[in-house]
Amino acid sequence: MLGPKLFLVPLLIGPAYFGTGYLSWVLANVLLCTDRRRDRLPTFVVPVIAAFIMVGWDLCFDPAASTVAHMWIWEHGGGYFGVPLANFLGWYLTVYMFLQLFALYRARRALLRIVSLPRDYWYQPCVMFVVMALDYPAAYFGAENVAVTDATGRVWQTGDIYETAAIVSLCTMLFVAGASFAVVLLREPQIDVPKPGQK
Numbered sequence: 137m138l139g140p141k142l143f144l145v146p147l148l149i150g151p152a153y154f155g156t157g158y159l160s161w162v163l164a165n166v167l168l169c170t171d172r173r174r175d176r177l178p179t180f181v182v183p184v185i186a187a188f189i190m191v192g193w194d195l196c197f198d199p200a201a202s203t204v205a206h207m208w209i210w211e212h213g214g215g216y217f218g219v220p221l222a223n224f225l226g227w228y229l230t231v232y233m234f235l236q237l238f239a240l241y242r243a244r245r246a247l248l249r250i251v252s253l254p255r256d257y258w259y260q261p262c263v264m265f266v267v268m269a270l271d272y273p274a275a276y277f278g279a280e281n282v283a284v285t286d287a288t289g290r291v292w293q294t295g296d297i298y299e300t301a302a303i304v305s306l307c308t309m310l311f312v313a314g315a316s317f318a319v320v321l322l323r324e325p326q327i328d329v330p331k332p333g334q335k
Contacts, residue, residue: 145318153231156268160189161235162261166316169323171253179243183235191224192308196272196301202286204294209287218286219296255320262317269309275320276302 138146164186165171199217201207213278214220281295 151286153234156190157186157231157235159261159265159268160186160193160231161238162258163312166258166261166319167312169319176243179330180236183232183239184199186235187228187232189312191228192304192312193268194224194227194303195308196269199292199297200275200294200301203292204284204297209300210285213286213288213290217292217300218288218290223315233307258320259317262313262320264310265313265316269313272298272305273302 146272161182164182167176168178168182168185170182195216198219202210203218204216210218210220210223212220214223240258274297276295279298281293283291284294285291
């Protein structure tokens, strides 16, 4: 269903990871106010929080994509509507690793000056994450409630899966987007901008 694959991984996975990883990265920077810092601490803190934000997205879509749509199959099933805990731990580890590598790359190419960006720039990822989050309540209101069976033979109700995804998206994705929006709205304008060559 996901199209051509490379080493059994659909090619669409890469752009999805990149896009959501970027949003998670920016939102973590907003929540931690690290876009204004030039020390090394954000290099190791931002990936930790950004990975949690991205796993929140996976919590919403994985049961419907696997157990309902059968885009992929968990052969041994799992307690979260047929999805095992190992999936989310694996997601966290994978996302954290590539975001940590990105953070180390950025730290080596540290800018000589901090660029003050307008609030409109920071609102964009907040709005995008809200749109992504509201997809799951919309699916809940538009979905039918039928029985589905996972690879282990366990029967689940699609209505329960979609309702849980809606609840999780409101309490994770929508919360992160709303909190980020509030941080941008309430932050003081940046005044002190180091001159080129100043550390």
